[in-house]
Amino acid sequence: ILISHNFxxxxxxxxxxWVMRAGKMVATVRSSxxxxxxxxxxxxxxx
Numbered sequence: 486i487l488i489s490h491n492f493x494x495x496x497x498x499x500x501x502x503w504v505m506r507a508g509k510m511v512a513t514v515r516s517s518x519x520x521x522x523x524x525x526x527x528x529x530x531x532x
Contacts, residue, residue, distance in 0.1 A: 490528075492521040504528055 489495050495502060496516045504512040504527040512527045526532035 492524040495524070496521065506530060 487495060487498060496519070499516050502514050502516055502519065502524065503510055504514065504524065506528055511530075512532075514523075514527075523532065
């Protein structure tokens with residue numbers, strides 16, 4: 486388990502990312518299929 490707001494680092498170190506917002510899981514994505522900007526959008530609710 487890696488908990489971080491450094492999305493580039495998270496993408497480099499993981500195969501799968503679980504995105505949480507306000508204590509709830511909102512998405513599960515493969516690191517190779519997403520970008521740092523997409524992760525920011527998921528975390529902030531802009532996606």
